[in-house]
Amino acid sequence: MNTDFIGEKDGFVIRLAKADDVVNYYEQNYCPLDKEVARLTGCKEEFSKEEVVSFFLKSLEENDRYFFLIIAPDGDIIGESVINEIDWDLRRANFRIGLYRQAERGKGIGTWATEITRDFAFEKLKLHRLELDVYSFNPRAETVYLKAGFKREGVLRDAIMDGAKYADDILMSILEDEWRTLKTQR
Structure with a gap:
């Protein structure tokens, strides 16, 4: 199975x-x-080069992860789309996505990347369930996930902090039968 390349759209x-x-x-x-990326993904705002390099290289070796990069037409890496925590026995996994550049948000790139990664999870990996969580202060992402069938x-409730305020962590998933129905309707 060639999994190096899973999609292209508008460059x-x-x-x-x-x-x-x-x-x-x-x-x-x-x-x-980007501070907004850190906020929306729940990660810290600063990482050392060693932390990023170590995490990146470790991610490539894990057999329960597919770590995809989203690359702009100019060749720059602008984001990632990840299927991780794969449980091959239960055929389930977690999904996460991040677009690092504010200029690339709101153009449909995240929607496209979510949908193509979702399709990869069900078509190529033969998963039964793909799940994610999204913070209540990120309604744009929740809308993307709902559009993708999650x-x-x-x-x-009040499971995370957004600055000095509590916020909710919303749990979402899509099952293989829901995905099949979604694909036949399009």
């Missing part, structure tokens, strides 16, 4: 991350990390 590409991407991944996205499963 944007999604493909598997490779070890020789690590320097560009760090320099193009973590110098510095359904709300529950809410962990």
